[in-house]
Amino acid sequence: MALTVDKASKSFPGVRALKDASLELRSGEVHALMGENGAGKSTLIKIITGVHRPDGGRLLLDGQDVLFASPRDAIRLGISAVHQERNLIPRFSVAENILLENLPRRTGLVDYARANAEAKKYLEMIGLVVDTRTEVRHLSVAQMQMVEIAKALSHEAKVLLLDEPTASLTGEEADALFALVQRLKAQGAAILFVSHKLEEVLAISDRVTVLRDGETTLIGEPMANMTRGRLIEAMIGRAERIAVVRPPKAATGAVKLEASGVATAAGHRDISFTVRRGEILGLYGLVGAGRTELARALVGKDKLSGGTLSIDGKPAVIRSVEEALKRHRIGYLSEDRKYEGVVLLHPIRFNVAMTIWDRLARFLGFQTAAGERRATEPFARQLEIRTPSLEQSVGNLSGGNQQKVSLAKWLAAKVDLLIIDEPTVGIDIKTKAYIHELIGKLADDGLAILLISSELPEMVALADRILVMHEFRIVDGFDNDRSYEAMSRKVMGAIHRRSDEAVAVE
C-alpha cells in the first residue's frame, strides 16, 4: 500500500504549522521523516492518522483521494501510529490497551481470555515480557513505549508510523525494535520512522523526507545518497556545529555537596560522592537504575532513610525542594518536561520566573509582569528560545523550546548546584548541541553540575568524572578521559560485573 501526501497545509491560531508539505510512502520500505522540533512532523503525522484535517492539499491511498474524519477511519484503512505522547489508558490492562478498539468479544461481552492470548502474541513479536493483565500504570516508561508499539502492531497495519519510538528505550530494547521493523518491512509494510537520533535513522531507513519550518526540503531521497552532513543541512538550513567536547579538567573548586552513606525508601544503599564547584559529575546508568530517584531525594522531594549530606562543608537536612532552592541553592532540572518541568498553561516569562519570584517581589510581595519580563528576558535570549514574545504560552512551544524554558528557569535561579536529568531526550540536534555547550559553560562559570544521562556519548563529551549506577547502588566511578571507546568499555564492564556478581550470589 502506498500513501501519498500532496502539498498539505495546516494552520493553527497564530501558527502556520505546515505549508505545501509532501510525502510519499511505499510499501516495503522504512521511510525516515526528519526535522527539528516544531518543523511540523507531528502535525503531518496527525494529518495522516486522521487527528487533524488539512486546510489544503490532498491525501492519497494507493492513488485514491481519501479524507479521514477521525483516527478511527485511518485505522480502518490500515494506518496506525505510535505517537510521541503517552497514549495509554493508565488503569486498563496491557492486553486491553493493545486491543482497545478491537476487543475480542463473545455474546456481546469482552472475552478477556482471548484478549490476553492475542495480546501476548504481539508482546512476543516485540520481545516484551510482562503479564498482559497488569495495569499499564504499573509499568515502566520503556515498557509503556513497547506496549504502544504492540498496540500499533495489533492493527495489522499496512502503514505504520513510529514517532520517536526509541526515546525511552535502552540500547537492547531499541535493537529488538529495529529487528522487528525489518521483519515488518519484509512482510510488505510501509513504515514511517521519526527520530532525532541520526545514527538510528541512517542505520535503518531506506529513504528520507525532511521538514523545515513546515515545508519539505527533501522529499523521499534514497538514504544511500545521504550523508550525515547533508541531512543536517536539510534540517537546519546550514552545516552542523562541531560536536561539543569539553576539554578534560581537574576539579579544583570547593566541595558543594557531599553525600555519605545515603539510603532511601526507593532502595538506594550506601551512596557516597562529592560534587565540586566548576565540575560536571556524570551519573550514568540504564533506565531504572535509580538515578532519578536519587536526584529527587537529594533535592528534598523524597526523604532520606539513612546517611548524611553536607553542603558547603556543613551538615544539612533538605526537607523540601523549596528548601533546597532557597537555603542550599540546589536545583533539579527534571527529565519529565511536561509533568515536572514546565507549566504549559502559562507564558514563558511566568515559567522562567517561577524560581525567582521571591527575589523579584517588592513591597509586600508585589510584582508585575513587566518586572518578570525584564528579569527573564536575558535568559530567554541567552538560550535562543524561539518565540515572538515572552507572553507565549509554553504549551504552544515545541519540545526543544520547552526544554530551554525549563533550563532558563534554573539559570535564572542562580543556584550553586544544578542536577540535570536527561537534558536532551527527544530534543533536536541543533538544540541538543546548544544545550551541551551551555552545560559546559555553566560549569566553567563555577557551577557544580550533577549530570544524569543514559546516553553515553553525551556523558563522555561532558562529564569530568563518571559514576556508574546500577540497581540503586553506585558500582564504580572513573575520571573521564574523553575516549568513547575506553569509557564505554569501563562503564559497561562495571554494570555487567555487578550483574554477574548478583547472579553468582544467588
Next chain:
Amino acid sequence: MQVTRMRGALAVGLALGVALSPLAALASDNKIALVPGGPHPYFAPWEQAAADAQKDFGIAAVEYKVPAEWKLELQTELFESLAAQGYAGIGYFPGDAVGVNSTIAELKASDIPAVALGGCALDPTDTAFCMATDVYASAYLGTKALIEAMGGKGAVVHLAGLLVDPNTTLRVQAVEKAVAETNGAVTLLQTLGDTDNQEQGDQKINALLAAQKDQIGGMIATGYISSVVAATALKNLGDKKIKLIGIDDDKIVLDGIKDGFVAGTMAQNPYGQGYIGAYAVDLLAEGCTVKADAPFITTPQTARFIDSGTLLINAANLESYKDDLKKLTGELQASFKDKFLSCP
C-alpha cells in the same frame, strides 16, 4: 392536570364568592401579589383565593407569584421585582422570619404595604400585621390533643421540621410544655429534626418506627411533609396503636384519618389567609392604616397577630371541617375592616 386537585378549593371559592359577592362594591385599581416562601403544596389554595379576591373585591389584579425555589434570596428578588413592576401591595409567607424584614422595610419606604400570611415575620418588623396560625399555640394544642388521644399517658415523639427554621425551636418548646404539664404521665421520647423533606423524612421516620415502635404511644408532627410521611409510614405499617396528630390537610393525612391511622391533624386556613390577606392588602394600599388599638394577639413572634383560625380535624369533623373553615373565613372577613383598620 391541575383540574382534579383544584376541585376542592374551587368549590370553597365558589361558595364564598356567592356568599360574599355583595361586598364587591369598592373597586380598586391596585395590583396585589400573594407570595409564598417557595413552591409548596400548602399554598396551592392561594391561587384560587387570589382569583376569588380579585373578583369579589373588585381589585384590578391579584396575582399568585411563587419564588422558583425555597430560598430567601429568591423571595427577596421577587419582592423587589414586584415593586419595580408597580405592584401596590404584597401578602407574603416569610422565606425567613427575620431575614425578610429588611426587604419589607424597603417596600414600606416605597409605600408598598406588606402583610404576613400563614407565617409571621419576627418583630421588630414593618409588616402591617401577621395573619396565621400561631405556631406555638398550634403545636401546643396538637400535643394536648395527642395526649388526650393517648389516654393521658405514654411516650411521645416529636417529628419536627427544618432545624434552621426558628419556628422549629418554638414548636419544640410548645411540645415540651404540653408534655411537662402532664407531670410525668407522658414522656417525650425523642425529637426528630429535619423531617420536613419527603426523602429524608421517610427514612428518618421509618427508622424511628423500626427502633421504637413498641415504646411509642403517640407522635406529634409539626411539619407539613413530616405529617404526610408519618401518615404514610403508619399506614404502610398497618399500625393503629400509635396515635398521630399531624398538621395541615394534605390528602394523604385526611385519608389517614378516614382509615383510622391518624388521630387528627391541626388544620390551618391557607385559603382564608390568602383571601382575606389580599382584601386587607388592597385596603392598606388604598390608604387604610392599622388601628392602634386593634385587638391583636401577642405571640412569641409578633405583637400584631391575627389568628386565621385553626381547628383539629378528626374522624368526627372530617367531612364538615371545610365548612367550618369557610364559616370562620366569612366571619373574619366581614368584621375585618372595622376591627383592624381605620380607613379614610
Next chain:
Amino acid sequence: MGAFFRLQWSGILVGIIAGGIALALSAPAFLSEFNLFVLLRSICVSLLVAYAQMVMLGVGQMNLSVGALGGLVAVVTGGLMDALGVPTLPAIMIGVAAGGAAGFVNGWLTVRTGINGFIVTLATASAFAGINLGITKAVPFYNLPADFVAFGNGRVGLFPLLLIVPLLVTVVLALFFARAVPGRHMLAVGGNAPAAQLSGVSVPRAIISAHVLSGLLAAVAGVLAVAQLGSAQPTIGSDWLLISFAAPIIGGASLAGGAISIVGTLLAVVLIGLIQNAMVLVKVDPYWVQFLLGALILAAVWFNRYRAIKVGEI
C-alpha cells in the same frame, strides 16, 4: 488479610461491619427485621442516584442535573398515572425514556457545543426543575395505582421489593463496565480521552452514551422514589446532588475520571445509610446529627487513605 486490605473499598467495609456490630450491641432494635428492612429500603434510591453520577465520573464528566432530572421523571410518571390515567408499566416506561432523552440532551449539548459539561448540566438542571414546577405547581400527584405503591412498600422478610431494582442495576452495571465494549470505551475516554480517540474510540459517542445512561439511572431513581413515598412529590431529587458525588468518591472514584468502583459506591451508600439509621436509633440530639455525619464520613475517608498508604497503593 493482606489481599483484603489491598482492596480499595476494604476500609469502608470494615467501617460498616464495625459500625454494625457496635449498633447491634448498643441498640437491640437495630437487628430487628423491620429496621433492617427500613435500612435497606432507604439505600435503594440513593444507590441509583450514586450510580447516575458514578457513570459520569467514569467518563470524566459531571452531571449536576441528576436531582432535577430525577424529580422531573418522578412527576412525569406520577402525572401520567394520576392525571392521565396511564397504566403503571407504560407510565414507568415513558418516564424512564424521558429521563434517557433528557440525558441525551445533556450529552448532545456537551459534545456539540463544546461547552463544559459542568455548566451545561447546571443550566439544564434549572430547565428540568422549571418544567417540574410548571407541571405540578408544587402540588404532588397523589392518586397512584395501588399495585405500584404496594411495590414501593412491599417486602419479603427483611428485603424490600424495591431492592430488586438497584440490585439488578448493580449487576448490569458491573457487567457493563467490566465486560461490555461500550462500557470499557467510556472508562477509556475517562482515563485518557486523547489516547482513546487516537485508538479509534469515538469520544463524543462515549460521552453522550454516558449522559444517556446517567439520565436513565436518575430516572429509575425518580420512579423508585415515587413508589417508595407513595406519591409523586415535586421535591424529589432536590437533595440528591451531594450524595451523588459523595458515595462514588468515598467509594474510590476519581474526579479526574476513568476510575470507578461499583462495589465501593455500593458500600459507601450503605455506610451513609447506616450512619443515618444509627443517628435515629441511638437517639442523637437532632442538633448534633449533621455534625456527627460529617465527622464520621471524614473519619471513614481518612482511614481509607491511611490504609491505601500502608499497602503502598499511593
Next chain:
Amino acid sequence: MTSALDAEPRPSSASAMDPAPRRTLTSLLLRGSTQAGLFVILVVLWVVFANLAPGFLSKFNLNSLLRSVAVDIVVGFAQMVVLATGGMNLSVGAIGVCAVMFSGYLMQVLGLPIPVAIAGTLALGALLGWLNGFAIVKTGVNSFVVTLASASLFSGGMLILTKAVPLNGLPAEFGAFGKSAVGPAIGSMPAIPSLAVVALAIGLGLYVLFKHSTLGRQILAVGANARAAEMSGIPVDRTIVFVHALSGALAAAAALMLTARLAAAMPAVAGDDWLLPSFLAPVIGGTALSGGIVSVVGTILGALLVSTIRSGLLVLEIGNFWLPLFLGAFLLAAILVERGRAAYVAREQARRA
C-alpha cells in the same frame, strides 16, 4: 472537559504575531477574551430587557439587582480562589452560615464595636478555611471530599451552638450600611450600593493578588501543574492551605455583606444555597475547573449575567412556576453565543496565520 481532545495549540490572547488586525466594528466585537464576549452579551441583554420592561431600569430594580449580585460575586470569589489551585470548596456556604451567626453574636450578644466584629468574623472564616486546607494537605484526601464532610461539620457545629435562634438586634449602623449607597443618583440611575462597592474593592484586591503578587503567581502555578511547581521550589502545601483560608475569609466577607443587607443574623441563609452559584459565576466567567486559570472580571460578569437574566425574567413576568426553565434556557443560550464567538475568533486567527 472535552477541551482535552483539542490537540491544537491554544490561541494566545493578544499574540504579538497578529499582523495588523482589521479595525472594523465587528472585528472589534468579535476579538478579545471570554470576558469581553460576556460583557457584550450583558449589554445586549440589558438593552433588550430595558426596552421590553420599563420596570427593569427602575431605581428599585437596579438597586436590588446590584446589591444581590454583590453578594453573589463575593461568593463566586470564595470558590474561584480554590478553583485556581484545581481544588474545590464545597463548604463555602457552611462557612458563610457560621460567619453570619458569629458576626451576629459578636455584635449583638458581646456588643463589640462593628469593626472589631468584622475583623473577628473574617478571622473565623479564615480559620475554618485554614482547617479545610490543613486537613487536605495533611491527609492527602482530595479537597472535594474534605470540604464535603467539613461543610456538614461546620453547619452542624453552628446548629449545636446557636440552636438556630436568629439575632435581630444588630447595631442599626450595620443594617444601614447594607442599605446605603455611594455617590449621587443620576436621573433614573441609582447611586451605587455600598455593598457593590465592597464587592468591587474585594475584586480589585484579588485582581492585584493574581496579577501583581508572588502569592497569586504561586497559586496559579500550583493550579496549572502542581508537580512542576513543587519541583521549582514553590511551597505547594502552604499555597493550598493559604487559598483555603482565603476562601474561608471571602465566604465570611460575603456572609457579612448578607448580614448587613438583611440587618439580622439567621441560619437559614447561605448554606447549601451558595453551592451552585459559587461555581456558576467563576466558571461562566472563564475560570477553569481544572485549575491554573482565573478571571476576576469574568466572575463579576458571570454573576451579573445570571442575576440579569433572572431579574429580567421576573420583571417581564415570564414563567412564574416555569421561570427556572427559562432561566436555564437563557443561560445556555448566552453561553452558546459566547462560545460561538470564541470559535469564530479562533477560526479567524487560524485563517490569517
